[in-house]
Amino acid sequence: MNSDLERSPLECIDASVGDRLAELERPDLDAASRSLIEAHVSACDACREIVELDRRVGGLARAGRLPQPVTTTGSWPKKVIPMAVLAWAASLAGLVLLPPRPVGDPSAVRGEGELRFVRPVEGEVLPGGDLQLRWTELTGAAEYVVEVRDSAGEVAWQGTSPVPEVKLDAGTLSAPSEYRALLTVRPADLAGPVPASVAFRTASWPGVVADRATRAHRWRQILAGIATAFLLGVGVVARWRPPARPC
Amino acid sequence: MSQSQPHRQQNPGPQAVDREVAAYIAGEDAAADRICRALEPIVRAEVRRFLPTTDADHDDVVQETLMSLIRYLRKAGQGPDRVEAFVVTMAGNRCRNLYRWRSRRPGVDLESTGDLPDPGQDPLAELEAAEAEALVRKALNALDPPCRKLLLEIYVQGRPMQELQMEAGLTTVQGAYQRKYACLKKLADQLNRVWSEGQEIGSPLRPDKGTGSRKP
Incomplete structure (x- = not known):
């Protein structure tokens, strides 16, 4: 016998009918179609092999000789990845954008009465661009007087504001350096004799991010850690493929 | 369906075969013999690609293929679009199954096996x-x-x-x-x-009744 030819796979004798084998599973298949397909199966060795396989694999399964299908673990992590990325990004944003813990004792806020700086917090590192200083509002205040001094005690900037905030344009302060902002109010008797003050410094963005990461509130650091670990875990699981379990 | 006599009849052509097929499906039993005689040369030619004419199973495969076609026509109630291609493919498949069968049981004479026992019986x-x-x-x-x-x-x-x-x-x-x-x-x-690939010895599926590997 010509072994190459003989080893070639069986061919369907009439593909237009052979392609309809699945219809045999339909209970509502009309009699003529059923007869046609069944006659085809009885004549076509290729299709009979498929039907025989259906029976044989079913028999092996019923005899418990085939393994349970491996549950694909690659699908759910892929669905979770966007959420994990979102949670991670949100935690990082919270870490970087929200104010850090003030340096020193939080209760030791300089400033009398209600007048004190809200931002920056004590010891905060700010980016060198536009700076915004905010403080608590005092009822009856006509204007607030702000003075920013550098580490040598020289006045780097001063001004007044009728509202409890002031914005310093980029380049106003020579970055990076350490500064202290002093705040008084007019009329002066609305606050105590000691001006409210806060120390801060300017730095480039990497420095700001590093400072926020290390000095963020503890719960935000924990959240960011959990989000990062979750993202890494999901990524590892998504890339992992279970080894093919032999039948 | 003489197996030893040379075929002297000219191939009547596809349309004539289609007519005979229609006649047989309509109930004319005598048409079966005419269909077999018309298709035997192309079936024999296909089987010759796999088996020499001297092979003991050559004629059996030819005969069983034609008989299988006849059974199909009655059961299906309609003829295939291209009956020649249909029957030639059928013959090729039977030869392939015969090869599998022989690979599985080398040296066993199919004639002597009779009805093959079900798995579990031997x-x-x-x-x-x-x-x-x-x-x-x-x-x-x-x-x-x-x-x-x-x-x-x-x-x-x-x-x-x-x-x-x-x-x-x-x-x-x-x-x-x-x-x-x-x-x-x-x-x-x-x-x-x-x-x-020869990773396993033997036929994946034993040819069952109705395949060309057994005498009718």
Whole structure:
């Protein structure tokens, strides 16, 4: 016998009918179609092999000789990845954008009465661009007087504001350096004799991010850690493929 | 259907065969002989590609192929679009099955085997069943993961087709059945590949009654 030819796979004798084998599973298949397909199966060795396989694999399964299908673990992590990325990004944003813990004792806020700086917090590192200083509002205040001094005690900037905030344009302060902002109010008797003050410094963005990461509130650091670990875990699981379990 | 006499009759052509096929389906039994005589040369030519004319099973394969066609016509109630291609493919498949059969049982005379016993009734059949099982397992392992998963879910877990249909986002259950049979087809291909590569000895599926490997 010509072994190459003989080893070639069986061919369907009439593909237009052979392609309809699945219809045999339909209970509502009309009699003529059923007869046609069944006659085809009885004549076509290729299709009979498929039907025989259906029976044989079913028999092996019923005899418990085939393994349970491996549950694909690659699908759910892929669905979770966007959420994990979102949670991670949100935690990082919270870490970087929200104010850090003030340096020193939080209760030791300089400033009398209600007048004190809200931002920056004590010891905060700010980016060198536009700076915004905010403080608590005092009822009856006509204007607030702000003075920013550098580490040598020289006045780097001063001004007044009728509202409890002031914005310093980029380049106003020579970055990076350490500064202290002093705040008084007019009329002066609305606050105590000691001006409210806060120390801060300017730095480039990497420095700001590093400072926020290390000095963020503890719960935000924990959240960011959990989000990062979750993202890494999901990524590892998504890339992992279970080894093919032999039948 | 003389097997030893040279064929003297001219091929009547496809249209004439189609007419005979229609006549046979309509109930004219005598048309069967005319169909066989008309198609015998091309069937014999196809079988010759696989088996020399001196092969003991040559004539049997030819005869069984033609008989199978006749049975098909009655049962199907309609003829194939191209009866010549139909019967030639049928003959080729029977030769391939014969080859598998001989590979599985070298030296066994098919004539002497009579009706083959069912698996479980004799050691050889049991061995054959075990080998077939091993081949099916191997073919399943070689199957692409989605198909293997689908087949195991159907057969092992017994998951309802409706459930698989919804999971796959198919509009009809029939679509799920189509996928099942497409995967079974792939499994059959893998089975043939595994067997052809000689990784296992023997035929994946024993030729059953009605194949060309047995005398009618």
